[in-house]
Amino acid sequence: MDEKKIIKKYFRPLTNKVDSLNLLDDVSQINLRDKSKIITNQDSLVSGTHFFAADDPRLIAKKALRVNVSDIISKGVIPYGYFLSLSIDKTVNENWIKSFCDGLSQDQKKYNIKLLGGDTVSSQNGIFITINMISLSNQPIIKRSTANIDDSIYVSGYIGDSAVGLNLIQNNSIEENLSESDKSYLLDGYYLPDPKFKIVELLRTYASSSMDTTDGLFHDLKTLSQTSGLHFHINKKNIPHSNAVKKFLKYTDNYDLTYFGGDDYQTIFTASKRDHLDIMNHAKKIEVNITQIGFVGDKSSKPILFDENNMRISNNLNTFEHFK
Amino acid sequence: MDEKKIIKKYFRPLTNKVDSLNLLDDVSQINLRDKSKIITNQDSLVSGTHFFAADDPRLIAKKALRVNVSDIISKGVIPYGYFLSLSIDKTVNENWIKSFCDGLSQDQKKYNIKLLGGDTVSSQNGIFITINMISLSNQPIIKRSTANIDDSIYVSGYIGDSAVGLNLIQNNSIEENLSESDKSYLLDGYYLPDPKFKIVELLRTYASSSMDTTDGLFHDLKTLSQTSGLHFHINKKNIPHSNAVKKFLKYTDNYDLTYFGGDDYQTIFTASKRDHLDIMNHAKKIEVNITQIGFVGDKSSKPILFDENNMRISNNLNTFEHFK
Numbered sequence: 001m002d003e004k005k006i007i008k009k010y011f012r013p014l015t016n017k018v019d020s021l022n023l024l025d026d027v028s029q030i031n032l033r034d035k036s037k038i039i040t041n042q043d044s045l046v047s048g049t050h051f052f053a054a055d056d057p058r059l060i061a062k063k064a065l066r067v068n069v070s071d072i073i074s075k076g077v078i079p080y081g082y083f084l085s086l087s088i089d090k091t092v093n094e095n096w097i098k099s100f101c102d103g104l105s106q107d108q109k110k111y112n113i114k115l116l117g118g119d120t121v122s123s124q125n126g127i128f129i130t131i132n133m134i135s136l137s138n139q140p141i142i143k144r145s146t147a148n149i150d151d152s153i154y155v156s157g158y159i160g161d162s163a164v165g166l167n168l169i170q171n172n173s174i175e176e177n178l179s180e181s182d183k184s185y186l187l188d189g190y191y192l193p194d195p196k197f198k199i200v201e202l203l204r205t206y207a208s209s210s211m212d213t214t215d216g217l218f219h220d221l222k223t224l225s226q227t228s229g230l231h232f233h234i235n236k237k238n239i240p241h242s243n244a245v246k247k248f249l250k251y252t253d254n255y256d257l258t259y260f261g262g263d264d265y266q267t268i269f270t271a272s273k274r275d276h277l278d279i280m281n282h283a284k285k286i287e288v289n290i291t292q293i294g295f296v297g298d299k300s301s302k303p304i305l306f307d308e309n310n311m312r313i314s315n316n317l318n319t320f321e322h323f324k
Numbered sequence: 325m326d327e328k329k330i331i332k333k334y335f336r337p338l339t340n341k342v343d344s345l346n347l348l349d350d351v352s353q354i355n356l357r358d359k360s361k362i363i364t365n366q367d368s369l370v371s372g373t374h375f376f377a378a379d380d381p382r383l384i385a386k387k388a389l390r391v392n393v394s395d396i397i398s399k400g401v402i403p404y405g406y407f408l409s410l411s412i413d414k415t416v417n418e419n420w421i422k423s424f425c426d427g428l429s430q431d432q433k434k435y436n437i438k439l440l441g442g443d444t445v446s447s448q449n450g451i452f453i454t455i456n457m458i459s460l461s462n463q464p465i466i467k468r469s470t471a472n473i474d475d476s477i478y479v480s481g482y483i484g485d486s487a488v489g490l491n492l493i494q495n496n497s498i499e500e501n502l503s504e505s506d507k508s509y510l511l512d513g514y515y516l517p518d519p520k521f522k523i524v525e526l527l528r529t530y531a532s533s534s535m536d537t538t539d540g541l542f543h544d545l546k547t548l549s550q551t552s553g554l555h556f557h558i559n560k561k562n563i564p565h566s567n568a569v570k571k572f573l574k575y576t577d578n579y580d581l582t583y584f585g586g587d588d589y590q591t592i593f594t595a596s597k598r599d600h601l602d603i604m605n606h607a608k609k610i611e612v613n614i615t616q617i618g619f620v621g622d623k624s625s626k627p628i629l630f631d632e633n634n635m636r637i638s639n640n641l642n643t644f645e646h647f648k
Contacts, residue, residue: 001418003444010425016405016438028407028441032460034358042407042441042456048448081340083352083366085409085454094325101334114340117352117366120327123450124372130409130454132366136356 024227025144026071026211039135041071047127057096059191060129061103067214068133069111070195070265074212075141076203079111079133084118087128111197139204142269147209147228151270153294154279156199158242159217161189163261167248177251182244189242193265198286203269206279210269216260218313220268221294222305228270231297235308240291270296348551349468350395350535363459365395371451381420383515384453385427391538392457393435394519394589398536399465400527403435403457408442411452435521463528466593471533471552475594477618478603480523482566483541485513487585491572501575506568513566517589522610527593530603534593540584542637544592545618545629552594555621559632564615583637594620 012023019030030038045064047053065082072079084104088096108114116134165186168175175183195212203210209228213220217239225232236259241249245258271279276292283290297306305313336347343354354362369388371377389406396403408428412420432438440458489510492499499507519536527534533552537544541563549556560583565573569582595603600616607614621630629637 001421006418006421006444010421011408011439011444014425014428014432014439016440019405019438020440023441026441030404030440030458030460032356032358032360034356036356038362038458040407040441040456040458042409042454043443044409044411044445044452044454046411046445046447046452049446081343081354083364083456084335085366085368087368087370087452094330097325097330097334101338104338108338114343115335115338116340116344116354117347117350117364118335119367120330120335121368121370122373123370123452125449126447128368128370128411128447128452128454130366130368130452132364132407132456134354134362134364136354 021143025075025141027075027141029141035138037137037140039072039075039077039137039141040132041068042130042132043068043071044128044130053091053127055191057099058103058106061100062107062192064129064131065104065107065111066193066195067265068131070193070212072133072135073195073197073200074203074210074267076139076200076207076210077135077137077141078197078200079113080135081114081116082134083116083132085130086118086120087123088120089123089125089127092127142203142207142210144209144211144224144227147224147230147270147296148272149230149296149298150273151208151296152273152276152292153221153232153234153268153270153296154290155213155217155240155266155268155293157264157266157289158240158245159213159264159266160245160258160261161186161242162193162263163257164245164248165190166261166263167257178244178247182247185242185244190263193263195265196288199267199288202279202282202286202288202290203267205282206271206275207269208271210267213264213266213268214262216262217264217268218259218305224268225305230299231306232294233297233306234294234313237308238291238293240289345467349399349465351399351465353465361461361464363396363399363401363461363465364456365392366454366456367392367395368452368454377415377451379515381423382427382430385424386431386516388453388455389428389431389435390517390519391589392455394517394536394538396457396459397519397521397524398527398534398591400463400524400531400534401459401461401465402521402524403437404459405438405440406458407440407456409454410442410444411447412444413447413449413451416451466527466531466534468533468535468548468551471548471554471594471620472596473554473620473622474597475532475620476597476600476616477545477556477558477592477594477620478614479537479541479564479590479592479617481588481590481613482564482569483537483588483590484569484582484585485510485566486517486587487581488569488572489514490585490587491581502568502571506571509566509568514587517587519589520612523591523612526603526606526610526612526614527591529606530595530599531593532595534591537588537590537592538586540586541588541592542583542629548592549629554623555630556618557621557630558618558637561632562615562617564613
């Protein structure tokens with residue numbers, strides 16, 4: 001089944017369109033009487049799909065929190081707290097719970113958030129984690145649908161660390177060409193996305209539209225361009241890669257893995273080209289890597305990504321499927 | 325593992341004690357600047373534990389909403405909307421989703437709530453549903469911890485419909501003694517809890533403490549008495565049963581199934597005995613069955629339920645475990 005079709009056909013008609021933002025963004029926004037807003041995101045992680053049951057429970061806990069933190073901060077909002085639902089099977093013992101809660105505790109300090117509630121239930125088979133993360137804000141979120149023609153397109157951090165990290169776990173063949181520290185860096189890329197609060201002020205100051213990268217850079221760029229109804233032109237050569245990924249690419253030439261591989265949890269955003277120097281200066285000041293990777297072209301009924309040679313980037317994006 | 329121990333030892337230290345109410349109630353309460361509150365509940369249902377994968381998806385959807393509605397209204401609050409996380413395996417096709425959403429849609433109308441957001445992911449094995457239900461209120465919730473000595477103890481509706489309904493599904497042997505309409509009524513008791521908004525005003529006017537019944541009446545009464553730190557005296561003869569359950573009890577004498585069986589989703593509450601007649605009149609006016617089943621005794625470091633003969637109701641409550 002195609003997640004987008006399922007959402008459009010069955011779930012969108014059930015929504016309160018104002019609060020749910022028509023399910024076009026990953027968050028909802030409830031307007032309160034004093035014009036402040038409750039901003040909420042809810043994401044699930046399932047063993048065998050989003051993590052391995054044998055993974056360190058500390059890392060599972062942190063990833064579960066961070067994928068939600070990533071969604072919230074990419075909308076220009078700081079999270080306040082979260083609800084946790086944990087379904088566990090008989091393979092989970094008290095030590096597992098203790099380690100899982102250690103991971104939560106460490107990231108609660110990192111992100112200054114607290115547990116608000118939730119539940120624990122037992123499952124027949126598998127571990128299921130749902131986190132509902134809530135924020136209070138005086139300002140509306142930065143939407144996906146509001147990119148402007150001629151805006152520049154930016155991405156934070158590096159692209160492909162997570163996909164190459166997962167590739168390392170699944171396929172040892174290229175390991176010999178990478179140093180231990182490269183491997184450790186790339187595994188962290190998969191297990192420990194690192195969304196940064198520091199980007200929130202930059203986004204609030206400059207971004208015309210934004211979202212986080214979860215389904216693979218090109219898939220997410222396509223989503224952003226479609227939601228805004230505009231062509232995106234992407235300069236592939238500008239896409240930022242870490243040194244470890246550059247080494248991997250040198251040996252494998254597998255650029256598509258980094259373009260289409262998911263789970264980077266970086267932020268893509270658009271901003272007026274007049275602000276380019278200010279954005280670069282701001283990024284330098286907060287020590288966050290921000291790279292311009294393209295520009296927004298004209299309107300289109302069927303938005304498509306173009307590369308620097310004005311070639312369409314595959315229409316049939318062979319990408320990490322979100323409905324997984 | 326014992327859920328209460330796990331919560332106390334590992335999850336409570338992670339909470340913001342004010343907002344999470346120390347995890348003593350099923351809901352959290354965030355205080356906003358204008359003194360209004362965000363009240364939230366999050367509950368999960370797992371196939372093989374809380375429903376059967378082959379059940380009608382409409383009924384699964386309704387049960388998932390209603391267990392959350394029950395938690396919220398038992399705190400004296402009307403729900404506003406909800407987030408849904410749905411994890412499905414390969415046995416789930418588009419027709420299943422369509423029926424599931426039909427069930428959501430019907431109950432959205434019944435309860436005047438809307439979908440606000442959430443996600444859909446695929447699992448290796450099993451269906452997992454997490455609903456986060458949110459309310460906005462000007463008044464604080466009715467807590468579990470605030471029962472008073474000499475209060476009367478009440479329960480809404482009938483006790484045991486769900487447990488006897490589940491017994492029918494699992495064990496056909498006593499079916500012959502029940503009419504088709506009895507059976508249909510009892511199956512509805514299991515599949516379709518029926519929390520009623522009409523009870524909210526009654527609770528807000530009279531209740532000193534309250535909670536919904538999910539783990540079995542006696543287990544829940546024990547929880548309420550423990551949280552308030554008081555002895556509860558229960559008159560077993562006054563516990564209200566539907567006609568169908570009365571017939572079942574006549575043939576089986578299995579009263580314990582109704583006392584300890586879970587999933588009733590009724591409300592238990594305490595109130596000043598001075599208000600008894602007013603409560604009965606109010607209940608009559610709103611056509612909700614409210615029955616006094618006992619009274620609150622003295623303080624205790626180890627709260628225990630007593631029956632009408634001043635006998636302890638089993639200390640080792642052999643009950644439907646919540647951590648399931």
